[in-house]
Amino acid sequence: MNLEIMQVLVVSCAHITEEESKLFEAAALETTGHSVTLPGNLSSPMTWQYGWMFYIGDRGDSVTTEGLSPGMAAVIELAWNNKIEWVRFDTDGPVLDNIPSYDW
Secondary structure (H helix, E strand, C coil): CCCCCCCEEEEEHHHCCHHHHHHHHHHHCHHHCCCCCCHHHCCCCEEECCEEEEECCCCCCCCCCCCCCHHHHHHHHHHHHCCCCEEEEECCCCCCCCCCCCCC
16 A cells, blocks of 8 residues: 655644735635735635645745745745645644744
């Protein structure tokens, strides 16, 4: 049997700004006819009541950290440095030391 295992970096929603959270919510509603362009060339997130999950791929793919808050950009860099292609921002996720966080 050949299993493929997916790794997801889970961090607190505190590592994104309130403005980013509103943008992600709007992007998740694109199916209602709204068109939202996300910074960093991110695709629309998977969303649920506790946060968002993004596919970021490998460094050098289409996603960049351009236009993202320093906290979100640092989380994505951390994922890339550890060869992780998915990031989940979760209300119960850990707040990471040395990565900017926001009180909202």
